[in-house]
Amino acid sequence: MSASKTGYFTHPSCRRHEMGRGHPECPERLDAIEDRLLATGVADALDRREAREASSEEIELAHDRMHVAAIRGLREELEEQIAAGGYAYSHIDPDTAMNPHSWSAATHAVGAVLAATDAVMAGEVENAFCAVRPPGHHATHSRAMGFCIFNSVAVGARYALDRHGLQRVAVVDFDVHHGNGTEDILAGDDRVLMVGIFQHPFYPYSGHPARAANMVNLPVPAYTKGMDIRELIEAEWMPRLEAFKPEMIFVSAGFDAHREDDLGQLGMVEADYAWITTRLKDIARKHAKGRIVSSLEGGYNLDALGRSVEAHVRVLADL
Numbered sequence: 234m235s236a237s238k239t240g241y242f243t244h245p246s247c248r249r250h251e252m253g254r255g256h257p258e259c260p261e262r263l264d265a266i267e268d269r270l271l272a273t274g275v276a277d278a279l280d281r282r283e284a285r286e287a288s289s290e291e292i293e294l295a296h297d298r299m300h301v302a303a304i305r306g307l308r309e310e311l312e313e314q315i316a317a318g319g320y321a322y323s324h325i326d327p328d329t330a331m332n333p334h335s336w337s338a339a340t341h342a343v344g345a346v347l348a349a350t351d352a353v354m355a356g357e358v359e360n361a362f363c364a365v366r367p368p369g370h371h372a373t374h375s376r377a378m379g380f381c382i383f384n385s386v387a388v389g390a391r392y393a394l395d396r397h398g399l400q401r402v403a404v405v406d407f408d409v410h411h412g413n414g415t416e417d418i419l420a421g422d423d424r425v426l427m428v429g430i431f432q433h434p435f436y437p438y439s440g441h442p443a444r445a446a447n448m449v450n451l452p453v454p455a456y457t458k459g460m461d462i463r464e465l466i467e468a469e470w471m472p473r474l475e476a477f478k479p480e481m482i483f484v485s486a487g488f489d490a491h492r493e494d495d496l497g498q499l500g501m502v503e504a505d506y507a508w509i510t511t512r513l514k515d516i517a518r519k520h521a522k523g524r525i526v527s528s529l530e531g532g533y534n535l536d537a538l539g540r541s542v543e544a545h546v547r548v549l550a551d552l
Contacts, residue, residue, distance in 0.1 A: 408487020
């Protein structure tokens with residue numbers, strides 16, 4: 234059965250993870266997206282679905298078993314503190330903390346990508362956007378970092394290959410920060426082509442040079458404008474994607490390269506996100522039966538985030 238619908242996957246647990254007052258990676262990010270999609274009527278065109286929880290076995294498609302066990306152990310410690318009448322955070326790195334709900338949020342963020350993959354592969358929807366948090370693309374095979382606990386897109390890519398039997402999948406990352414975790418997990422896996430563009434030098438100070446031949450990294454200096462980014466993508470990403478002929482495309486959809494976002498210094502705007510999405514749809518419809526699964530990464534100016542996700546989803550849904 235062919236489908237032209239866009240799935241929208243989220244879960245209430247993703248709002249319950251928070252890392253303390255004033256942290257930019259906050260629950261209000263999802264509210265900003267929901268409010269924008271509702272106010273513009275885009276939400277009415279989406280096939281809204283609740284994410285499932287990913288199992289530890291599924292998460293271990295991309296992560297070390299000890300990493301998964303360590304995060305589970307932190308959850309248990311936090312739950313014990315609650316039972317004793319307290320409330321605490323457990324800091325993983327200077328930027329990243331867990332609260333008692335973070336395990337559920339992270340496993341549902343991964344589960345959203347897996348459920349979206351299942352729905353797209355079954356032809357129930359043509360493509361999907363996952364409005365989830367915490368983000369994932371900095372989480373390496375064995376480490377949580379940079380606001381990220383588990384790498385939802387990397388797990389999804391491996392799930393499509395190992396569980397659905399696809400031969401080739403592409404991962405596209407347009408967050409302002411390099412997806413070092415995704416690169417760590419997927420570098421050298423010839424079944425995957427990863428293309429990314431990011432500010433450099435900038436956190437996490439990686440990505441140049443790329444670690445393997447299946448990585449197409451485009452580091453750009455601060456204050457690079459959207460039109461320059463489009464030209465680089467057209468020249469560097471598109472020929473590689475065309476030659477690779479992916480059977481599915483996963484998107485690490487970070488919107489912090491927007492010119493209004495204070496966590497980066499790039500100059501993208503909504504029209505640039507719409508253009509990138511259009512080009513990815515061209516590849517997907519030519520080689521992958523339209524199959525795209527996009528998952529939220531960064532984006533911290535709430536107004537710009539809502540507008541940018543709207544632009545991205547409008548193109549996915551042919552609105």
